[in-house]
Amino acid sequence: MTIGHIGYWAAVTIGLGCLVVVISLIVIRLHADREERLTHELRTPLWRVVLTLSAGEPDEVEDAHRRLLGLSADERRAVEDDAFALVPKLRGEARQRVRDVLRAWGSVDQARNSTTSPSAVRRARGYYRLGVLALDERAGDVLAGLDDRDFTARRTAMLALASFPRPEVIEQMLSTAAADPRLRHDFLAAVDQIGEPAAAVLVARLEEPVTTDPVREQWLAAEALGLVGNYTAVPALEACLKEPDEELRIAALQALGELGAPGSMTGVASQLGDASPEIRRSATTAAGMIGGPSALLVLEIGLGDEDVEVARTAANALRRSGRAGRTILESTSVPVAREALALADLRAS
Structure with a gap:
């Protein structure tokens, strides 16, 4: 076989390969478009059913609940993401009704399985969904996310833990955020969402000796108390003003300002004579x-x-x-x- 023949067949082979690739891409695109169209056709009427479940009249809610529990797997997938996104925007019974449907669909096990995925994106989604579902016995799975090797997944787990306002959970959140300052804003956002139940844990941490390591936990607890809005924290915050650590005193002053308790003005005024301009x-x-x-x-x-x-x-x-x-x-x-x-x-x- 001559070099010309070899070149010819090589060109034919390459051309056929390119043709196969192009045809494959077209088929994939057509299939994806078809799947997206079918999903959209399924989603629109089902989304109305989900909204009815969350905001309808009692008889409409009952019908919507029955309809959603009877969905096929394809129908559930079409509306599942939207239902998860809706839950944090709801309150009270409406939120619980949507949660109950998601749990009945088997979303808890699916989310839990996602937390062990090799993909960081899937793990983060799993932590988020477990937080939305807020099933108390799954708090440990989300807590494990605080040690995830991926930072984004750790952030997602920290925020998701706001759905589990147990003392031991809040303590672990505080400890983790103190050890990794990058999680500070996420910790504060979670505490802001938890609200009152976090106060006792944070005050208890402040009342421990400041010599304990790390002090960062205490000033982070002081900062968080300003978001909780609990006046019972004022004595513990005022006590922090007598400690030598400057960051702790600044955090306590910030929290006292956020709380706006007039009775704390004496403690605040005592800091005007401090040598540090930042304290003043x-x-x-x-x-x-x-x-x-x-x-x-x-x-x-x-x-x-x-x-x-x-x-x-x-x-x-x-x-x-x-x-x-x-x-x-x-x-x-x-x-x-x-x-x-x-x-x-x-x-x-």
């Missing part, structure tokens, strides 16, 4: 958030601080304090006071 600035910020007549006195002191950022923080807080705050600003010649007044006039014009 945090104290003036907290005083401005708490508000009231006693806050005006604290802010007036902060207005004369030698650190310009502390003074500016106090001036801006006074600017937001109405007529009484403006009177204090007008009575002084401190540059930041004139700056705050000019800003107020500019915004009013």
Whole structure:
């Protein structure tokens, strides 16, 4: 066989291979389009049934529940993602009704199996879905996600754990977030969602000796208490103001400001004499958030601080304090006071 023949057959072979690839891609695309079209055709009427289950009249809810429990596997797949996305937006009985249907579809076992998948995306989806389903006995599977090798999966697990507000779960969340600062925002978001049940665990952590390691757990607990909105945390937060750790005191001041408890103003004011400008600035910020007549006195002191950022923080807080705050600003010649007044006039014009 000559070189020409070899070249010819090589070209034919390559051409046929390319043709097969093109035909395969076309078939795959047509199949995908067909599947997407069928899914859409199934999804639209079934989505209406899911919405009826969540917001219909009692007789409509009963019919929708019966209809959804009788769906085929293909029908469930068509509407399952939307149903999972709907659950966090619902409250009370409506949320529980959709959860019950998802559980009846076998979604708990499917989600649990996903958490052991080699794919990080599938594992994250599994943690998320277990959180949405909120079946108490599956809390351990989501807790295991805090040690997942993939950071995105760990974040998803942290957020999903908001559905399991048990003390031991919150303690593990706090410990994990303290060990990995990248999870701080996710921990705080989860605590914000948990709300009141988290307060006792966080206060107990604050009341432990600050010499325990790591201190990061305590200032993270202090920061989180500002989101919970529980006034019973005020004594523990005020006690933190007497500790030497600066980050812990800043977190406690921030939390006291978020809580807005007028009775904590004495503790906040005690920080204005601290050597650290950051502590003094945090104290003036907290005083401005708490508000009231006693806050005006604290802010007036902060207005004369030698650190310009502390003074500016106090001036801006006074600017937001109405007529009484403006009177204090007008009575002084401190540059930041004139700056705050000019800003107020500019915004009013």
